[in-house]
Amino acid sequence: MTMTEKGRIRIGIQKSGRLTEKSLKLLEDCGLNLELRKDRLVAECINFPLDLMLLRDDDIPDYVIKGLCDIGIVGENVLKEKLLARETPIDLPIMKRLGYGECRLSMAFPNERPYIGLMSLKGLRIATSYPAILKKYLKDNDLQAEVVEMKGSVEIAPTLLIADAICDLVSTGMTLKSHGLKEVCSILRSEAVLVRAPGRFPSDKEIALQRLLKRIDGVKKAECTKYVMMNAPKSALESIQSILPGMERPSIMNLSNDESRIAIHAVCRERVFWETMERLKEIGASSILVLPIEKIIE
Numbered sequence: 210m211t212m213t214e215k216g217r218i219r220i221g222i223q224k225s226g227r228l229t230e231k232s233l234k235l236l237e238d239c240g241l242n243l244e245l246r247k248d249r250l251v252a253e254c255i256n257f258p259l260d261l262m263l264l265r266d267d268d269i270p271d272y273v274i275k276g277l278c279d280i281g282i283v284g285e286n287v288l289k290e291k292l293l294a295r296e297t298p299i300d301l302p303i304m305k306r307l308g309y310g311e312c313r314l315s316m317a318f319p320n321e322r323p324y325i326g327l328m329s330l331k332g333l334r335i336a337t338s339y340p341a342i343l344k345k346y347l348k349d350n351d352l353q354a355e356v357v358e359m360k361g362s363v364e365i366a367p368t369l370l371i372a373d374a375i376c377d378l379v380s381t382g383m384t385l386k387s388h389g390l391k392e393v394c395s396i397l398r399s400e401a402v403l404v405r406a407p408g409r410f411p412s413d414k415e416i417a418l419q420r421l422l423k424r425i426d427g428v429k430k431a432e433c434t435k436y437v438m439m440n441a442p443k444s445a446l447e448s449i450q451s452i453l454p455g456m457e458r459p460s461i462m463n464l465s466n467d468e469s470r471i472a473i474h475a476v477c478r479e480r481v482f483w484e485t486m487e488r489l490k491e492i493g494a495s496s497i498l499v500l501p502i503e504k505i506i507e
């Protein structure tokens with residue numbers, strides 16, 4: 210293991226949970242070859258100066274603050290909670306929003322409890338694993354309520370009669386539903402974010418980090434970019450461009466057997482929906498192909 214080597218980036222990601230799979234996929238899409246072995250919480254990348262640490266998500270902000278990891282991928286919800294809960298304030302700026310692991314921190318009531326607005330929170334006992342965020346929210350909204358801190362399984366607190374309401378993460382809403390709870394208001398939106406340790410890095414590590422960030426950008430861009438090919442009447446080019454405004458500087462080619470039609474190839478910076486393809490077809494386009502793009506460097 211080369212964990213002590215200076216120029217290597219140490220990245221902390223969630224060991225198991227909502228962000229794990231997508232974080233590993235992102236690193237893989239960045240071309241990193243990670244030697245993950247069962248039951249090992251560290252992994253070395255063999256084709257990039259990076260080592261991976263699999264951590265409890267709650268520990269990631271602290272590891273990054275202390276410089277035990279140079280960078281970390283963590284949910285904004287966990288990041289915000291850990292930063293707010295600190296005695297000595299510190300800011301860990303978000304270097305990149307990663308666009309996955311989307312969820313929200315919401316208040317939820319038992320189905321039978323009426324909710325008419327924020328004042329319905331007054332005087333309640335609210336169970337949560339996010340006490341710092343919740344307390345701040347209550348304070349900012351001038352609401353008095355009791356915060357009951359729980360490490361997990363918050364959704365059973367109302368059934369156990371240890372709380373009147375909960376404040377917990379919601380993604381699909383299935384957990385709330387299956388516990389007879391309803392979401393009444395949401396107090397934070399969250400997604401996976403990339404944070405870096407405070408202070409300067411040695412230059413070789415900084416260079417490696419910038420390379421990684423560029424690759425992440427490339428992967429993200431490629432995800433919402435398509436390569437579109439079609440044949441169409443020459444006269445339809447303008448209409449096609451208005452249907453596909455994200456289409457950039459298309460290459461136009463003549464078709465060998467048809468003078469009135471052209472082949473159009475272009476990178477398109479937007480999702481291409483079936484409806485869009487149907488409209489293209491209506492104005493005379495044919496053989497419309499939409500291909501994924503794997504990587505982009507500009």
Ligand code: PRP
Nearest residue numbers: 227361377378379380381382383384385
């Ligand atoms: C959250 C939350 C719920 C669940 C909600 O837990 O505590 O249990 O996700 O998701 P749903 O709306 O899709 O049903 P999480 O998976 O983050 O695990 P953790 O609280 O143990 O970190």
Ligand code: ZN
Nearest residue numbers: 226265266267
């Ligand atoms: Zn957790």
